[in-house]
Amino acid sequence: MVSANSLLKALFIxxxxxxxxxxxxxxxxxxxxxxxxxxxxxxxRKMGIFYLYLVGALTIIIALLGAYGAHKEKKSMLIVFFVGMCLACSVMLRFAVPSAIIRPQMEEAVESYFRSLVPLDRTPPSTRHMAELLQAQFKCCGIFNGYKDWQRIPQSCVCQDDEFENCDSVSLTPYETLFSQRVTMVYTQSCGPMLVNYVVKIFDIWLGICFGLAALALLGVVMSSLLLVQMKPPKFRRPMIFSLSSHPPKYSELINESSKSDGGHGW
Known part of the structure; x- marks a missing residue:
């Protein structure tokens, strides 16, 4: 078998x-x-966790097969690696291309979804809990309309005693608050724009990961193809046969016989 180029092997490994x-x-x-x-x-989340386990394990196994196949010049392992990279590239593009197509409408779709959660009091307990955590962390209140997105304003919307920026004094009825104060300072900044920006950034990171992995898989396809071509044995060549016989050639025998018939004399 013809030895593969050492530089290409090193890069592939x-x-x-x-x-x-x-x-x-x-x-x-x-x-x-x-x-x-x-x-x-x-x-x-169990299906998502299972897919992370599966993709991670398959990536490690296929990469080890490719590296070992290149090191030992095993065509069978390189073929397995080639097929695996083709499948990986196809799967990544299957997710990345549709995601890139809907990217221009992504921000509008996310904003529409968050607006559908108003009033926040009527959302599931897990959603309300998450909203209050975000309000306390980012010092904001509501989705896009401030404290008005709550029917009864939670404590997480209330400004602390030492906070004066982005706060406004509001007068609340007993039915609009979950705490004892009727006139209080609440955050005027809404959480919606930050949430939309955060989700869009995550979506862009997801797109970058998909296209990046697809490009790496395509590079693996190209490199494994080059290695397989280099490992291909040369075409069969018909060997040249040299006679080692001690007998003189036929034309030499004819000349000798002709000389004898003439009595050994030349023309």
Whole structure:
């Protein structure tokens, strides 16, 4: 078998080492999600966690097969790697291309979804809890209309004693508040714009990851193809046959016989 180019082999092995790292990161993300997900939320997230485990493990296995196949020049392992990279590239593009198509409408769709949650008091308890955590963390209130997005304003909308920026004094009826004060300072900044910007950024990161992994998989397809071509044996050549016989050639025998018949005399 013809030896593959040593530089290409080294680059290919380094490429697969990067893929092992990527697979390890994906598998670790699945493990972290599994550890920090409580039992109530695990049923909703178990399929996503399972896919993280699966993708991470398959990436590591295929990368190790490719590296070992290149090192030992095993065509069968390189073919498995080639097929795996083709499938990975197709799957990534299957998710990335439709996501890129809907990207221009993404911000409007997210904003429309958040507006549908108003009034926040009527959302599920988990959504209300998340909204209050965001309000306390980012010092904002409501989605797009401030405290008016609540029928009864929660304590997380109330400004602290030492906070005066982005706060406004409002007079509340007993039916508009969950606390004892009737005139209080609440955050005037809405949480909606920050939430929309946050979701859009996550979506852009997702797009970048999909296209990046698709490009890496395509690079793996090209490199494994080059290695397989270099490992292809040369075309069969018909060997040249040299006679080692001690007998003189036929034309020499004819000349000798002709000389004898003439009595050994020349013309």
């Amino acid at each position: 380094f490429f697969n080492q990067l893929f092992v790292v990527v697979g390890g990161v994906i598998f670790s993300l699945g493990l972290l999600c599994h550890v920090f997900t409580n039992e109530a939320e695990f049923e909703e």
